[in-house]
Amino acid sequence: MKIIVKEAGSRLDKAMADLTKYSRTVTNELIKDGQVTVNGNAAKAKYKVQEGDVIEFTEPVEEVLEYLPEDLSLDIVYEDDDVAVVNKPQGMVVHPSAGHTSGTLVNGLMHQIKNLSGINGVIRPGIVHRIDKDTSGLLMVAKNDSAHEKLAEQLKAKTSKRRYLAIVHGNLPSDKGMIEAPIGRNPKDRKSQAVIASGKPAVTRFEVIERFNDYTLISLELETGRTHQIRVHMAYIGHPVAGDPLYGPRKTLIPNEGQFLHAEVLGFEHPTTGEWMEFTAPAPEVFQKAIEKLREQI
Structure with a gap:
């Protein structure tokens, strides 16, 4: 495959990731394996591309x-x-x-x-x-x-209903709120999302259910469905989901038990009959035990 650089300044691996469907990890591996040339010559991942550079590489077999x-x-x-x-x-x-x-x-x-x-x-x-x-x-x-x-x-x-339960770090300053902040791929880490100006619109509403010493149990409703939306939005306002390995602190409620986020309610119109249907699922046992533990500590 051949691509021509139109804007100078990026590292070779990043430029390839930006100009192709492949991740930076994949382009880096291609460069290490000698599958990439710039203007006919081998180049390292840290090479700063120049306008007009011709990058050629062998597409990996998926x-x-x-x-x-x-x-x-x-x-x-x-x-x-x-x-x-x-x-x-x-x-x-x-x-x-x-x-x-x-x-x-x-x-x-x-x-x-x-x-x-x-x-x-x-x-x-x-x-x-x-x-x-x-x-x-x-x-x-x-x-x-x-x-x-x-x-x-x-x-x-946005006519379907999706309500979540979450245990988050800290004590939220208000009982109800709305987070409206655009979300897109984190420019510093392709594996995560972030609130960025160029992101897609994202709206999350939350309501406090119960307060504990250093944690809060909340319900959340999504108006949009961006990747990691609740996790990103809660971390953005300084109250990350407890146990979140990507957006939260390492020291958390119960180590090695995953993040405390549960899709509790789902509602939608039946696609054939048009009847409104709504379902509720109780939080898993580990989630309920965490709440009990927090209550005991008050």
Whole structure:
């Protein structure tokens, strides 16, 4: 593949990542493996590109992901011919990816639900929206393409309901609030998101349920669905989710128990009947034990 640099100043690995679909990690590996030339010559990752430089490289062969149905005993809260609602456990990845080809929600769905929509391809059958690996709770699953399109339209139009429970660090100054701050990829760390001026609009509403000494139990509703939205927004206002390995402090509520964020309520119009449907899933046991522990410390 050949690309021509139009703006000087970036490191070679970053310039390649900005100009292609590949991550900086991948471009760095290509450079180390001698698969990249600049103007016909080998160059190091730290080389500062110049306007007009011609970068040529061999495109990496993408890993072909093979996934199979697995009996994971998923908690299917509701199911009919068009839609299913599943309560995802904490620690489970939603769909297969490099490094996660088994044990995902999709693997389990393929075993328990025979018909799934194909709009998102063979890797994400039925998946209309996602929650993070370490977030537990409710997800809607489409069983055919028509249902998928209608459910996705509701998410886009902000007419569906998604309410979360979270334990966050610190004591929030107000009982209710709205965080409106744009979110995009962190320019300093491609694996994380951040509030940045060039990000996409993001709105999170929160309400305090219970206050403890150094933590607060809150409910949150999403008006938008940006990657890591709740986690980024809460960290942005100085109250990161307890146990969050990416945006929170290392010293937290219960070490090695994951982040205390749970998708508690999910509501939407049925894609065929138009009937409003709303589901609630209790927080997992570890979450409830953490609340009990906090109450004892007051």
